[in-house]
Amino acid sequence: MRMRRHLTVTFLFSVTLLCSAQQSKPPALNDAVRAYIAQHRQDILREFEEFLAIPNVASDRDNIQKNAEALSSMLKKRGLQVQLLSVENAPPVVLAAFPADSSKHTVTFYAHYDGQPVNKAEWKQDPWQPTLTSRSGTGPSANIDDPEARIYARSAGDDKNSIIELLAALDALQWSRIPPSVNLKFFFEGEEEAGSPHLATILQQYPLALRSDLWVICDGPANQNGDPQLVFGSRGVITLQLTAFGPNRPLHSGHYGNWAPNPIIELAQLVARMRTTDGEITIPHFNDPVRPMTVAEQNALKNIPNVDQQLRVEMALGRIEGHGTLAEQIMKPGLNLDRIEGGGSGPNPTNSIPSWATAYIDFRLVPNQTPEIVKQQVEDFLRVQGYFLANRPPTAEERLQHPRLLQVVWGAGYPPQRTAMEQPISQAFIAAAKTVTGNSLVLLPTLGGSTPSFLFEQQFNKPVIGLPTANYDDNQHAANENLKLKNLWDGIALFAGVFGKLEWK
């Protein structure tokens, strides 16, 4: 099949070269890759759909193994050497590389082949029966030439799309007889959506196989305005459950109200002292570790397209928090209140004082904050408010003993990570990407969300850059996840450009 593919596009390829000669720009690589894509849409899509059809929840070990095997065979077919990096009770990392040329730098592209769990009832189709939908129809009547067409399936945008784009970019270069400018490695994780519980162990266990000068994280969305973007870091995260206590059984709010303490009001008062409705965190010293933006980061920020008005209309937001654009706001730390539990559920609250209430909070961190610093600051703050802090459910005696008592449960945390945009390797990467995107490339100093990118930086002390390609409205993590075909084709072109043009001293 690969042979036939090469033969059928030779004519088109020649025509493209002719065109590019007449215009001098864009350079030959791009034209060749675009020609390859135009010619091979059906094949690329078929491979994508076959890959998407394998269920891929990390806890579903049989199917996750099938994904790893399919991926291995897709990689071997392209001449890559494949190694499964395993630790006990973890889906394998599929590592692939071409034989290395020691005169070149080595760049490893990270993506993940597992997907979020699904609630099939919420989907319009089976999440593992990929379905193409265009303006002309769904399935057989969909138009593959429509760049606005979308393929619906779990992991269509998060993150099997990146894997297919990387492999198709390899094919396009091979077909165009353009050699990569760096040694290429691919690192495909199988439990990112389960929180990457074994990633650190795997990185520690295979230092030689994972030697690399740069890590590229291929996960996440392109800019909301549709432009491609590079991401130089991500916010850290740490979750917190705060439980306050009232009477040991719910009490009638008439007979005991404003005498027995109300635990939801305790939490409301605490949250109100921790964070304004403008997003500003008022925990003392919280912002002290935040380092100022560099000049390069400030410049990048200025050039980020302002999508605020578009998003405000789309999301029906009458205001935004703080005084900055979305891009500026996510450069700051965040405190989000996910939920306050307590007081029961059901249609009719009973006018009771609840027995307990739990606030679910998540903090987002920026350099140089760390989860450890935040934990200390928050616990100090709570103690100054007069609270005794317990790390397990308190006994009746402890509830009676402590006038103000909280159970504090911290979740696992990620520190923030940010790669310096000024350094030569970052500048080289930007330049390589721009050979494909021109000046439409958005440079984001920090992704709002949190990724395990810090693990690569911590373990290997090498730079990490993000190259996300999905449409931002891909229903990531939700029902009816999808990828816009335009993003698939653009992603292939962008990866091919980086493969062929990335060079630094």
Added chain:
Amino acid sequence: MRMRRHLTVTFLFSVTLLCSAQQSKPPALNDAVRAYIAQHRQDILREFEEFLAIPNVASDRDNIQKNAEALSSMLKKRGLQVQLLSVENAPPVVLAAFPADSSKHTVTFYAHYDGQPVNKAEWKQDPWQPTLTSRSGTGPSANIDDPEARIYARSAGDDKNSIIELLAALDALQWSRIPPSVNLKFFFEGEEEAGSPHLATILQQYPLALRSDLWVICDGPANQNGDPQLVFGSRGVITLQLTAFGPNRPLHSGHYGNWAPNPIIELAQLVARMRTTDGEITIPHFNDPVRPMTVAEQNALKNIPNVDQQLRVEMALGRIEGHGTLAEQIMKPGLNLDRIEGGGSGPNPTNSIPSWATAYIDFRLVPNQTPEIVKQQVEDFLRVQGYFLANRPPTAEERLQHPRLLQVVWGAGYPPQRTAMEQPISQAFIAAAKTVTGNSLVLLPTLGGSTPSFLFEQQFNKPVIGLPTANYDDNQHAANENLKLKNLWDGIALFAGVFGKLEWK
């Protein structure tokens, strides 16, 4: 059966009279009544159990009708004239009276025969299969002579107990040949637990039948220390649902956190500005209409037993709100937060910015506050905070248009009610009750909870006094509702004393 009952206790009655003659105190009425009770425990309990066995949720119209019929026949058997007061779609009020003596005052005793809905799964038994439990065992092995024994059934404590006590008190007086000192009427409602939606209409519709000089509300618990109590009013209530809005779909708290407004934090900030953790309401001017306590109320407050330490241990409370005792605190207005909904449910919050959040609040009011004044004060406060108030779910356009937007839903409200303790009728009632209780009688200026007592006051401009007799720990409104037998016997004695001794000019 009534004949046999009279005959069998004649001997005991004579013995009792003999004893009372020797000691001069307590007066003969009490001894006769106590003797009657001691002799008729089985009969009283049998009538109570038969009445409790009829399911009595107000919306269960067939069974509620059976309750009304059973009650009518229980009343007629005692020589009372019975009238069913009906309005469309409402369970009937069962009104009963003896032929009136125009030289005497008329006193109407209110109770309700309906009960709260049940969740049978939470009960140890069928809620309509009354079960007696004493230290010696349950059912047939229970000891009826154990005053700590409890009868478990829906409405055992709220409020069929009051009805049985009133009827048994009548029996005791008839048996003792002591005539009531006032004309007695009984008003038994069938939808109190459904919020008394037709009570006002019924009061308006039957003014002649309901003519009375005093209303006595027989509903609620005795003091927490076990002492009997009279209640001269109740706090009003008004419920409020406040809904704040975030993005029109939940958003990733990393990618959009501290940019898209978080509606739970909006509510936390509002609640924190409305109410301290010490129960103080900080809505401007909220307390302005609160009238000072009278001298009689202040004196009564001083004499209320302090049950705080007992309750704090029982409820595992490390502190109480405010700086007063429970009795003092419920003389003040209250703001209770029942629940904050929003952010989904289930074991794992998704680190999202919720699309909406609703705070369920209930206010408790004291004289001279009214639901109307509170509504105005709260809405003024919210507007000053910058909020546009909607009375229905806002459209996307409205969400976009108003930077700060709340949906405000007020529930039905009760104003507070308080009868002056200084007036002769109140003093006469206290004196009559004290012939039974001695100085252990607690005088409560206001019940913490809310009752429809204001309706009687408003409609008839006559005083209303509460005489509650259930044990405070009767699991009212919850599973395994119960009445302690001691409270049943004491209730009968107390009602009989009031029937026989209440007199005023």
